[in-house]
Amino acid sequence: MPKWWARALLSACCVLAAALIPGNGNAEYRGGTIKIGVLNDQSGLYADIAGTASVWMARKAVEDFGAAAKGMKVEIIGGDHQNKPDIGLSVARQWYDVEKVDAIADVPTSSVALAINELTRDKNKVFLAVGPATSDLTGKACSPNTVHWIYDTWALANGTGNAIVKRGGDTWFFLTADYAFGYALERDTEAVVVKSGGKVLGKVRHPFPGTDFSSFLLQAKASKAKIIGLANAGGDTINAIKQASEFGIVEGGQKLAGLLIFVNDIHALGLKTAQGLIFTDPWYWDQNDTNRAFAREYFAALGRMPGYTVVGVYSAVIHYLRAVEALGSHADGKAVIAKMKELRT
Known part of the structure; x- marks a missing residue:
């Protein structure tokens, strides 16, 4: 699979700048509630990297995108996969089948992410893979329902x-x-x-x-x-x-x-x-004025500066919402991912 997202990987300062630009749509969205689940480690050795901070970032993305003003009802929920593929799959199945989650975001720990990748394809949902690093997500495990964001091995x-x-x-x-x-x-x-x-x-x-x-x-x-x-x-x-x-x-x-x-x-x-x-660091909070201004909001809320994974969650969620808005629907996961690749980041 071509690494179409290389700009986001190698010019990470542009990711946040682009994400801060609202979508251009004016029509009210009539596709129903959009539900995004942020799944990551919230209690173990990766909790400090993302954890509940990624959930906060996803909610901020919805707010900054102006979803409410566009008539888009977006719900963000969070879950802990404990760095275990079986637990991650159990949570994801519950989300997709029972709680009607449309997209799963983040998912650090590559073994968990690879499992979520397959389940998401089977369910025709969307996987915004921000936290996992394995390049297999765009190699042998490439899926039309997954977009790999920010960085990889x-x-x-x-x-x-x-x-x-x-x-x-x-x-x-x-x-x-x-x-x-x-x-x-x-x-x-x-x-x-x-x-x-x-x-x-x-x-x-x-x-x-x-x-x-x-x-x-x-x-x-x-x-x-x-x-x-x-x-x-x-x-x-x-x-x-x-x-x-x-x-x-x-x-x-x-x-x-x-x-x-x-x-x-x-x-x-x-x-x-x-x-x-x-x-190597794909995004740093003190790199430029745009990043510093963004980081100050994060610091005021959470008491520490953001790393690139939580910023990646913010950017990925905004771009996902842009694609959904452009399509006028979030029902077809493959179609949403295709639109995300089509739209400029």
Whole structure:
């Protein structure tokens, strides 16, 4: 599947700017209530990345879109998948079959997202995949009912991996979360490293979620690779970096490449521990005046600055509503996704 959304991935500052522009339709919407379910981790190691903040962002998107003034009744609900595919599927089936949800948004944790992806296609609903990173959503698991928003493992690998090899970081060791997301991020980054002339000296997979990374970090240290690639996220990444600092890995001359880092992670680590960390960020709150103004509203409501996943939920929901407005209906999920791809982001 062509990566038609590459502009949003690589020019993320444009995503928010575009999302802030209201739709052009003037006719009152007569398609009935639109129901969007925000499904993510609200109690575990990814809760700080999105969680209930994504629900808040989705509601803000509805408000900023001006849905009420357009005659569009939109309901936002939230759910916790606990990073488990079976729980995620159970919630999604309940939403689609009983609660008549039209679209599911966010869904970090790639194993959960891949399951939701298939169910959404079977039900002809809409999946706004913001939180999951696996590029398989636009590869072997590509679906006409899913749109992948903001970032994926391909973009992260090409952003971080390619830049590091060009700067001399040509030997790598991967510390990888043992589930679908970790596999995809390791695979895509390794491909970039090798293509750019680098070598992978070793790799090890850690339990998901993980707490003790000592044995894995010692293997990485012993490899003498210039770069230790962290193919994990959230609490796993934070714990791995903190323990790497305790082992003096960066002080010893090796560098850590955070292949999926969020601003929340940097805050949790502190600047001292995060020193020397290399990562790719598709959207940053302090990048320009538009982002700063938007972030101030978020901070006033939630007491912290937004990361790119919650902003992605905002942007995706607004673009979804634009497509629904343009069609005059939200009944056919495939048609809505096709219209989203047709409309400019």
